[in-house]
Amino acid sequence: MQKTVNGGSMGGLKIVGVHGIKQGSDATTAGLSASWQATIDETLAAAPESGAGAVITVPSYQAVFPRTPTRYVRxxxxxxxxxxxxxxxxxxxxxxxxxxxxxxxxxxxxxxxxxxxxxxxxxxxxxxxxxxxxxxxxxxxxxxxxxxxxxxxxxxxxxxKEETAVAVRAAVAEALADTGAHMVIAHSLGSVVVYDMLSRGEAPGVTMLVTCGSPLGWLAGRKGIHSGGERLTVPVGVKWANLYASKDFVTGCVGLSQLAPGVTDIEVNNGTFPPAHDVHRYLDKPALVELIAKAGTA
Known part of the structure; x- marks a missing residue:
């Protein structure tokens, strides 16, 4: 395993993570990044033969999200x-x-x-x-x-809420610009945010998208970024893999490939809901190692 600096791998592929809801009042960018990094480091260490390494930055958008009871509840x-x-x-x-x-x-x-x-x-x-x-x-x-x-x-x-959406997208766009990352891992509502950005041309440098626990296949709110009943569109030049768990109710317990031709669905076993939706249960999967390795050699 590579040496680490401030909890993250020294060198390696740059990744931006986009989180979902209810991260807790102390979920800063530094805290979220360190948490995701620790799980990814353990996952990569379990497959040293892959030669993969990664540094992930997870921008926190909690400061721009409207105050609701959900905001501070995991x-x-x-x-x-x-x-x-x-x-x-x-x-x-x-x-x-x-x-x-x-x-x-x-x-x-x-x-x-x-x-x-x-x-x-x-x-x-x-x-x-x-x-x-x-x-x-x-x-x-x-x-x-x-x-x-x-x-x-x-x-x-x-x-x-357009003002909320603009601020959330801006936080993610800033992280992409600062890191120069071409790979994004988006969890839960984060997958909606990133799909919205790609559809608007606001993430032009992204060439690899990994969605985890995504609700894009059923969420009624797709009306806000996508016409209901139509297929999702995989942006040109973007490889899109979708990890979903059969007992993760946020995904509707299904993948995205039927609604989005070109998406590669990867079913994983995360146990029962609600833990099945937890981001770390997606980040610790061998399938992610393969995706990081491919992105690193692209």
Whole structure:
């Protein structure tokens, strides 16, 4: 294994990582970069024959993201106070949430009886959302939907709030410019951010994209960066590999290749949800070593 400086490999391929939601209030660029780097170093050390080395920078965009209860809660953490501090759900966001959760349970399986004033945890939800939550819980497991709702609300904040999206993309673009990286590893909502940037021509130097735990295959919010029902487009000159876990509900438990011809899907075993969505369970896979090695010789 290569010697390290400040927790990262000395020399090696430059990579920019783009994180997902709920990183914690102390998740600075330095902290996120060191955390991802440590896992990648261990993964590369387990396959010394690959000769791969990498230095990853993960820019934190938490400072520009709207304050919501989800902002300071890690995925799979306590549900105490769920939505209780957050903004009220308006009609537009309600429609977004219902459309997103329809990927797991269509409206036809809902109990349509009136249920005004119901809550999930400590947070008030609209009756329609409550019915959809109950339908999803019946189909894929009680409690899963609460964690998905955290994700869906922050995805909505990115896709529907232009000032937020611009600031997030700017943070990633700055890291790409500073590092000169041609490879990006994007996790969860980060894959939406990077796809948005590539579609806008805001990441011209990127030639290798690795998405992990991506919701692009089902997220209703693709409407904000992509016309619903159309195929995703792999940008010219970009090789795109997508790691997904069959029990990672954020991905819809499927890959992207059917919706995005040209994407190479790689199924991995990350255990059960919510840990299955954890970024480090994607970063520790041998498949990533092969992708880093290929990018380093390209």
């Amino acid at each position: 995925l799979g953490g306590s549900e105490t106070g769920f939505l209780s501090e957050g903004r009220a759900i308006d009609e537009e966001e309600e429609a977004f949430i219902l459309q997103a959760l329809a990927a797991y349970a269509p409206s036809t399986v809902e109990d349509e009886s009136p249920e005004a004033g119901l809550t999930l945890g400590d947070g008030h939800l609209t009756p329609r959302i409550v019915r959809r939550v109950q339908a999803v819980d019946r189909k894929i497991g009680k409690g899963v939907t609460g964690r998905l709702l955290w994700f869906v609300r922050e995805a909505h904040a990115y896709l529907r």
